[in-house]
Amino acid sequence: MAEAMKMRATMEGDVVDVKVLIQHPMDTGLMKDKKTGKLIPAHFIDLFVATLNGKTVIDAQWGVGVAQNPFVGFRIKGGKPGDKVAIHAVDNLGNKFDGEEIVA
Amino acid sequence: MKQKLTSLLALLLLGVSFSVYASPAKDRSALIKYYKQKLPDIKFQDYIYGALAMNPDAKSQYDSFMEFPSYSIDLDKGKSMWEAPFKNGKHFSSCFKHGGKNVAGNYPYFDNATGHVVTFENTVNACLKKNGEKELEYGGKEMGLLTAYARSLSDGMKVNIKVKGKGALAAYEKGKKYYYTRNGQLNFSCASCHVQNAGKFIRSDQLSMMIGQASHWPEFRGGTEITTLQDRFKQCQKNMRAKPLKANSEDYNDLEYFLTYMSNGLPMLTPVYRK
16 A cells, blocks of 8 residues: 555654554444445454564554544654664554654 | 724724725734734734644644644645646646645635635636536535645745725625624624634633634644634534534635735645644
C-alpha cells in the first residue's frame, strides 16, 4: 500500500518521541454498507509492534476499539539520535504494515 | 476615547446603516482598537489562533498536534483530487492565477458582472463545469478535502479582500448586518459572543475574537472532521438554536465576504486543527 504509514521520531529531552500514522479502515464488522444494506466485514489491525534497534519496546494486541487511520504516539527511554525505530503491524486479514525511521 | 468606541459599537450593534458614509476600513480598525482594549495581552498577529491565543496550555497542545497532524492522510486525498487531470487533460491549476499559489487570500471577491460574491469554492465548481466535469456539493466532504489542500498553496499569504464599488459595498453591508442581527431561540447574534463577550467562556469553550476567525479554513475539527467556514456557520447557528442556512446561500456568502474582509492583513494557514 503506497504511503500506508507515516512516522516521526525525534528527541524530546532525553526520551525519543515517536508518532506513527497508519492508513487503515479499522472496520469493526458491525457497520452496514448504506447502499447495499450488508454488513461491512471486520478489517482491523490486531498486532502492533514497535522496536528500537531491533529490541521490542511495544507489543500490542489491538481490537475494534481503535479508530480509523490509527495515530499512535509514544516515548522511548534510553534512545538517542541515530537509533532506528521500526513499526510492524498486521491486520486480521494478514496484511502487513512496516515502517522505520532514524531518530533525528 | 472609550466613550467614542462604546457608542460606535452600540450603533453598529443596533444595526444602524452607515451605508452612505460606510467604510469597511473604518469598521475594521474600530474593531481592532476594541479588541486591543478588551484583550490587551493578545498580539494582533495571534488573533488567527482565536481561543488558543488565550490559553497557553491549549496552544502548546495545538502546536504539538500540528507538528505531525493525524489528518495528513486525509489531506493527501485532497492533494490527489487537486492534481488529478480532468477528462480533457486540464488541471484545477489552470483555473486559478499562479496555478493556485498565493491566491486564496483574494477570496471571496465581489463579481460586478454577476452582482454576487464569488467564493473560492464557487471558483472550484466553475472550473469543473468549464471542463465538463461534475460539480462538487457545497459543504460536502470532497469539497472540504479538495479546498483544504488547494488553499494550503496560499499558506502565509495575508488575507487581502477588496470591497470596492457599490455592489461590493452592498454585499459587505449585508454580511455585516447578518453578523450583528439577533436570531434563533437564544436570541444571539454572532456579535453577542464574538464581539461583546470575546475572551469569556460559554460552557467549557472560550469565545474567540471575530478578527482572525476567517483566515484558517477549512479545519479538521477534532483532527478528523473536515469543516469549511460555512459548515462552521451552520454549527454555530445550531448551537444558538437558530435555523442554519445552506452552504453557498447568498446570506452565508455575504457573511463570509464580510468576515474574511475583517481578517485582512493576517497570514493564512490551511488546514489547521481545532478541538
